[in-house]
Amino acid sequence: MNIDIFMEKLGQCYKQWDSPVITLIAKRKSDPFLILVSTIISLRTKDEVTIKASQRLYEKIKTPHDAVQSGHEAIAKMIYPAGFYPTKAKRIVEISRILLEKYDGKVPSDMNDLLALPGVGRKTANLVLIEAFGKAAICVDTHVHRISNRTGYVKTDSPDATEMALRKKLPLKYWKMYNEILVAFGQKLCRPVSPWCSKCPVSEMCRKKGVIKSR
DNA sequence: AAAACGGGGGC
DNA sequence: GCCCCAGTTTT
Incomplete structure (x- = not known):
């Protein structure tokens, strides 16, 4: 071939x-945190559901600080019915906490740093590198x-x-x-x-x- | 290697 | 009703 x-x-x-999700992510290009969060929401979840869930979340949650303050139960309600929503909500909060503690509230642009975050595997890490940081991945x-x-x-x-x-x-x-x-x-x-x-x-x-x- | 996590949509 | 789906973690 x-x-x-x-x-x-x-x-x-x-x-x-x-693809609607790629379009959605593209609109958030300037904000790595929202790109990371919407990528997490999209895992094993249909586009239409991901978009609605992300938009509901974006109304309230714009920073790691917002996410920690809001708590995983409130976030779970916002992103329902995205697949695995309770787990994802907990991970969004946990990731936010780590970002605040270790990375000054910012999303790291290094592959190994991303992979170390809970719920972030190769697919998510690579997509964040591409969409949030414009890196070749x-x-x-x-x-x-x-x-x-x-x-x-x-x-x-x-x-x-x-x-x-x-x-x-x-x-x-x-x-x-x-x-x-x-x-x-x-x-x-x-x-x-x-x-x-x-x-x-x-x-x-x-x-x-x-x-x-x-x- | 396989199960678990959750719910919507296609057929 | 049953099976599949833009994964990752745990057993």
Whole structure:
């Protein structure tokens, strides 16, 4: 698979796939704390729910100090019915406390510092590095993992392995856009089951074409 | 390696 | 009704 042609073709379709959560995050580009919080809320949660939950939270919570003062029970109510909302609420408060204690109330821009925060894994940390700090990073969620393997661009058995493979193989100029485009692509067409292969702009490059049930 | 965490939406 | 979903932590 030629990655340049792949990115070119997907990029042309990107506008119509525009992901609401990425748009939401983009609007908060100037505020790493709100980006981090909305990313936490988005985990294993549908876009529409994430957006409403984030907007309710943003009305009251704008800083780590707000979050600590508000407490996890109040935050849980604000972000309901986002998935795992009680756990996420506790982690938002706990993270806020750590930010105040160790980082002067600011979100760190270092990968290892981010990973040390409770509830922050590689996916979240990479997305924050990209969206909040404009750093070159590769964020692999299940969409990116699935599609990278369907195209045969990498052959891995876990999102973390996919990230490491992409770090070696993917040209640096694509690092920031790869996640956004593939997530949108994964939601609209290249879904886990019944991918919409008849509408896919890159189906001729797909090693799974004809192997998985499509429409 | 597998379960647990929570609820909405697709089929 | 059953299964899946923009993960991470715990057992």
